[in-house]
Amino acid sequence: MLLGVNIDHVATLRQARYALLPDSPNAEPSPMQAALDAMSGGADSITIHVRGDRRHMQDRDAFEIRKGCPLPLNLEMGVTAEMTELALAIGPEFACLVPETREEVTTEGGLDVAGRLTEVADCVKALQARDIRVSLFIDPDLHQIEAAQATGAEMVELHTGCFANATGDGLEAELSRLIEAAKAGHAAGIQVNAGHGINYDNLSRLFVVPHLAELNIGHSIVSRAMRVGFTAAVKEMKDLMAAYPSE
8 A cells, every 4th residue: 555645744744834924044844844854754645635725836937846856646637727737847746626715724525527528528538638646535425436437537646534533333334434435436447545534543443444555644644744754754654564464
């Protein structure tokens, strides 16, 4: 199982002080350096989300990381003409289509692929025409798996936020949803990834979910890095992930 490290919240911290001083020589921390530190810790790819409101990652960050970090780049993006144009200019290895609203603090809930099928399919085709592999960030719902398959996307990323926040019987129910969705995606020939709310404590509970190829984890790693450093935080997560059962 691979680890994609989301470094958005490194940019969040920088923007808290330097949003109005983008060219300041004092602007820190550096998302570019975080990407390199993540690579040193064993990350398999780097994930960034350039949002429409540019609240954390900026366009220049995306181009700098694409040029300066040799790891594959996964660009999370809204399904808009603006973001499609930006993705084509950046040329990441992967693009993950996500829902996006200005009111949310971070991405909450999966993309309604079934309800936006034509729009999503057109975006998928535009990206694939430039050799960008596409993932769809969806809730673990069989209807959405079917819709994802219809778009021709190579991957889905199952939203694990409900799992991460569940307790007791609710936790078992969320795991069941993830298991069924992972099985359905795999049976449909789609690579199954997962992400959102995964941390050092709940990671092992996900190991009952089959066919997971990659986890995308950000906030927990950035938080842990405040204590042990970014490289060490990534390495700790990779070490924990090594216990995922091989197929």
